[in-house]
Amino acid sequence: MNLxxxxxxxxxxxxxxxxxxxxxxxxDHFVLVLMIALGGIGLSYAQFIQTxxxxxxxxxxxxxxxxxxxxxxxxFGKLALLIQPADKHFLSTLENDWKPYIHKSLVYSLCLPxxxxxxxxxxxxxxxxxxxxxxxxVLCIVMILLKYVDLLRxxxxxxxxxxxxxxxxxxAMMLSSGIVFSLYFFVNIxxxxxxxxxxxxxxxxxxxKDTALYYWEYIVDTEIKRMNQIYRLLQLFIDxxxxxxxxxxxxxxxxxxxxxxxxxxxxxxxxxxxxxxELSMSMQLMGMTILxxxxxxxxxxxxxxxxxxxxxxxxxxxxxxxxxxxxxxLEIAPYTKDEKKRDFQAFLKKILVVQLLVASVxxxxxxxxxxxxxxxxxxxxxxxxxxxxxxxxxxxxx
Numbered sequence: 016m017n018l019x020x021x022x023x024x025x026x027x028x029x030x031x032x033x034x035x036x037x038x039x040x041x042x043d044h045f046v047l048v049l050m051i052a053l054g055g056i057g058l059s060y061a062q063f064i065q066t067x068x069x070x071x072x073x074x075x076x077x078x079x080x081x082x083x084x085x086x087x088x089x090x091f092g093k094l095a096l097l098i099q100p101a102d103k104h105f106l107s108t109l110e111n112d113w114k115p116y117i118h119k120s121l122v123y124s125l126c127l128p129x130x131x132x133x134x135x136x137x138x139x140x141x142x143x144x145x146x147x148x149x150x151x152x153v154l155c156i157v158m159i160l161l162k163y164v165d166l167l168r169x170x171x172x173x174x175x176x177x178x179x180x181x182x183x184x185x186x187a188m189m190l191s192s193g194i195v196f197s198l199y200f201f202v203n204i205x206x207x208x209x210x211x212x213x214x215x216x217x218x219x220x221x222x223x224k225d226t227a228l229y230y231w232e233y234i235v236d237t238e239i240k241r242m243n244q245i246y247r248l249l250q251l252f253i254d255x256x257x258x259x260x261x262x263x264x265x266x267x268x269x270x271x272x273x274x275x276x277x278x279x280x281x282x283x284x285x286x287x288x289x290x291x292x293e294l295s296m297s298m299q300l301m302g303m304t305i306l307x308x309x310x311x312x313x314x315x316x317x318x319x320x321x322x323x324x325x326x327x328x329x330x331x332x333x334x335x336x337x338x339x340x341x342x343x344x345l346e347i348a349p350y351t352k353d354e355k356k357r358d359f360q361a362f363l364k365k366i367l368v369v370q371l372l373v374a375s376v377x378x379x380x381x382x383x384x385x386x387x388x389x390x391x392x393x394x395x396x397x398x399x400x401x402x403x404x405x406x407x408x409x410x411x412x413x
Contacts (some may be wrong), residue, residue: 018106019115025097026123033245040252064141074146078200081139086136086192089161090185092128096120096168098238103231110229115165123157134156153204160211161192167218173234174227232356247292254334264289273365278350279358286338287366293335295368297328303373310379318390321374322397325367329402332363333409356410360403367398 069077097120098106106113136155143150161223168184191214199207245257268288275281287293304324308317371394378387 017115018109018112019119022116022119026119029097036249036255040249045252053358059381060138061149062139064145067142067145069146073146074148077142077146078148081142082193082196085135085158086189088131089158089165089192090188091131091242092124092162092165093237093244094120094166095124096234096238097243098234100235100239103235107229107231113229117170121163121170124166125163128162129155129159132162148200151204153208154199157195157199157207157211160208160215161195164188164191164211164214164216164218167215167222171218171222171225173229174225175230193373243291245294249330250292250296277354277358277361279355280362282339283359283362284365286335287332287362293332296331297370300324300328300331301370304374305377305381309375309381311335314384314386314390317378317387318393321371321390321394324374325371325394326402328370329363329367329406332366333406336410336413337358356407359410360406363402363406364398367402368395371395371398 096116133155135148135150135158140150165188168188172181172184195207195211195214198210249255265288271288272284273280301324304320307320336355371391375387375391375394
């Protein structure tokens with residue numbers, strides 16, 4: 016099997032594995048809620064557009080903001096190489112024949128950003144009409160071509176000693192995107208197309224003439240991080256057994272630890288604040304809740320959303336109870352199972368209380384309403400009375 020066939024085989028296996036998980040993520044209930052949410056957001060957006068009116072100076076400022084957003088959006092999407100750890104030993108000898116593999120990877124990596132580009136232009140199109148700005152499908156093409164430039168930049172970074180230059184290349188990519196979009200909106204549409212074509216030519220010429228060897232350790236680490244991001248998103252909905260956990264000390268969070276002699280409470284706190292999956296999941300749910308507060312003004316509906324956030328966070332954290340199971344030193348420690356359950360429930364209460372307080376304060380800052388106290392009180396009752404009963408039933412079955 017050649018390298019091109021190898022990529023096709025790996026891509027088929029990768030898509031099959033993702034399809035298995037997505038079947039559970041996009042179930043009937045989630046799709047129904049998603050359709051209702053998109054409908055509500057679309058209606059609010061249409062009503063918001065109708066209330067807008069722009070002067071010439073305001074149009075210029077809004078266009079500058081849109082250029083900044085589109086430039087950041089260009090960085091969305093990683094190069095999908097589907098590399099496995101063993102490849103640094105077996106494929107490194109075939110570097111000179113790697114072009115077909117890279118080409119297939121570039122085409123596949125461009126699919127999702129292209130869809131995002133088309134959706135972005137469609138969402139912004141009513142705003143462009145309101146500002147009397149002429150926009151055509153050429154903007155989608157420009158965005159896709161800029162993403163292709165970004166993917167070529169990521170290929171360039173895979174070479175030896177290039178990872179140290181990643182931030183510089185990101186800044187250069189954003190500036191290049193800003194120049195292209197500025198040409199599109201303020202000079203001439205075709206000038207932006209010529210400019211992005213020039214960037215593609217420069218990147219391809221640089222890669223063609225580049226004789227540096229690939230940095231395989233960096234390639235493997237980059238692919239593992241990319242896959243972990245996908246699995247971390249899937250873990251919001253379903254358990255992903257092939258998810259690889261990483262632990263990293265965050266010194267700025269050390270002050271959040273509770274001084275305690277309770278063994279499991281001590282361990283659960285550190286596992287939560289130093290892991291990625293659970294911490295990022297709780298932050299994402301809280302961010303989504305605050306965003307919904309911005310979109311929906313109904314306080315009672317938001318109170319229900321707040322409770323749903325607390326339940327989903329607690330439900331997703333339940334597997335942490337088994338996080339230290341099988342550890343030989345903990346098995347011989349003089350600690351009973353009931354004490355472990357007590358520590359775990361205390362840990363859950365602390366996380367949910369902090370989440371409730373942060374979400375409530377930020378919601379008050381977005382739109383102050385004394386009736387939000389109802390949602391806070393319901394959340395407190397849920398944390399200290401209702402959810403502990405549910406957790407106790409679940410833990411008794413383990």
